[in-house]
Amino acid sequence: MLELNDINTYYDNSHVLHNVSLDVKAGETVALLGRNGVGKTTTMRTIMGLTPARMGEIKFKGTDIVRWKPYQIARAGLGFVPEERWIFPTLTVHQNLLIGQKNVADPGGPAAGRWTLEKCYEAFPSLKKRQYAKGGTLSGGEQQMLTIARTLVGNPEMILIDEPTEGLAPKIVEVVADIIRDIAEQGMTVLLVEQKLAIALDLADRIYVISKGMIQWYGSPEELRANDSVRKAYLEV
């Protein structure tokens, strides 16, 4: 579904991603792991067109989208759940979700499995409770759920989720991990950045390890569990 070939990304003159190649197949959950500042977020921003690659190719459903604008990439079916969450603080929870909707009318009723506002509220009861609260007043966990729901309600075929459990209380971390597992089990393709190794190993079908803007290793969760040297070199502190 998504394929990066030799992607090179810069912030002005600083070269952050070096020939990054990875692929995510339809229905898979792939985790991108690495220490702080190694280029995980930059990889997602590059895929989304927010920090466009200077060289390389990004194929989404077979089409090269590397020169596309973010809104075109989103309309093509990629959803982005950013690390910073970027809730619209002065808008209500409900209004935040409205922004995420792509076509307001769903002629002939929603197709099976499509995300509607109702389905979001069903899946995220805590958001329904706070439907009319301003986004800025939500707790960290609620904000994270709103960010995910806001992206889902646009019905992407694949979502990029950047550190969804960062800064959350252990209980909420579990809730968010369960949500991602549910979404993936319903058939969503997921590219996940997650610092908590146990969660990543649990959710992912395959794993890429990145360091200093270069992909260093890839394999299955079982292989990573068994591979002390990779974990020591690139993940554990």
Add this chain to the structure above:
Amino acid sequence: MEALSIIPVQFLHGLVYGMLLFLVASGLTLIFGMMGVLNFAHGALYMLGAYFSFSILRWTGQFWLCMIVAPLLVGAFGILMERFLLRQVHRYGHAHELLLTFGLAYIIEELVKWIWGNQPLHVEIPAMLAGSVQFLGITYPTYRLFILLISAIVFAVLFLILYKTRAGIIVTAAVSRAEMVNALGINVPLVFMLLFGVGGALAGLAGVIGGPYLITNPGMASTIIIDLFVVVVVGGLGSLPGALLASFLIGELQSFGILLIPQMAIALEFLLMAVVLIVKPEGLLGDKA
């Protein structure tokens, strides 16, 4: 009796000027208040509305047509301005925008003098609005009441669109987090360009309406521009009700100021600004930063 009726009349004068100020400032609320583009040429857009209206009126004799065509022309001009000038410099910050639009305001003013001359122009108001109305023992020009009506309509329509429709929600969201809105599938640069167009069109409409009242002349842009920024900042950046309130206060301050302490009338507005900014830096109805 004479002395007593001066108070409601003076109040009405202040209200009319205030609401006209709001009409011009409403566009700046969108462009500067919400989008954060420091457009010093907003007064010039308003002036263009007045001059376009003058010419359209001369060719067609239709004031109502002016009210449609002139705002469209000024709106289109605003869109071109955003697309080819301001979008290029926005990321370098306010200093660039200020200089660029300050220069543009000058250029427009000189062009206006060149095309239409230095003299104030007389704009005929439609016969229907030319008379006066009597109410509560006061005789008041119909046209000024018409200004109040148009301001009220503009406020109501803008308010409903901005705060009650998805388009308005998108604007608010795009202003606070452009990247996120973009990544949710909305063409944010297009949203900003259209918003600039609407802001320009509102300035143009204000020019059509204000021209006959404040006199169409090449100095009308520079006379009003500072008042406009005071309105937007005192009201609270991006707050439409705030702009309305600030316009009202400034209109009344000027109106009663001239009556009571003529020497200080102009300074009162800036006194109000200073007090508001010290006591409530986010403006009367602005969101706390």
